[in-house]
Amino acid sequence: MSKTLTKESLLATSEDDYMNDEQLEFFQALLNDLKQQTMAHIEEMKAESSIITHKESNDTFCA
Template sequence: MTREELLASPPDDYMNAEQLGFFRELLRTLRAETMNNIEDAKQRLAKPPEVNDDADRSSHEEEVRLALRIVDRERRLLPKIQAALDRIDDGEYGFCRETGEPIGLPRLLVRPTADLSAQAKELAERRERQFVHKRDG
C-alpha cells in the first residue's frame, strides 16, 4: 500500500489490516533509521578531528553539542516508536488515547507515533502552558 492509496481509502476502512501493515512497516523503518542515526552520531563523536586553533575548536564544540542534542532526541523517539508498535498489536493504533476518536491518516503519516488526535494534543498543550504560566506567575 502506498501513501496515496492509504489516503484514498474510504473512511470505513480506517485501521484495517492493510493500513495497520503499512504503519507497522513505516514504524519499523523509522526505528531502524533512528538507530542508525544514533550509531552514526556516536561514531562521529568517538573520532574527534584534530583542531589547531580556537575557531576550529569552537566550531567542533558546536558540532558536538548539536550531535548530542540529536542523539538525545532520537534516543527519546525509540520508546515512542515501540509504544506505537505495541498499540498496533493491541488494536489501539490510530485512535486517540484520550477520546477514542480516530487520529486520522494525514496526522499519522506526519507523526506515526502520535497517540492523541490533533484536537486532544492542542488541548493538552494549552493546559500545559496554563500550568507553567500559573507556576511561574
C-alpha cells in the first residue's frame, strides 16, 4: 500500500474512486487482520475451555 488510509481519508474519497485498488487493498488487509485476531481468540478460548473441563472432571473424581 502506497500510503496508510484512515477513516477520514476514506470518507473524503470521491465517489468516482469508490473501492479503488488502494481501498480494496486496505479492506483486504483489515479483514485479514480481523480474521487472524478472531482465529487467535478462538484458539485461546478452546485452550481455556479445555483447562476448565479438565479441572471439572478432576474435581468430580476427587469428590
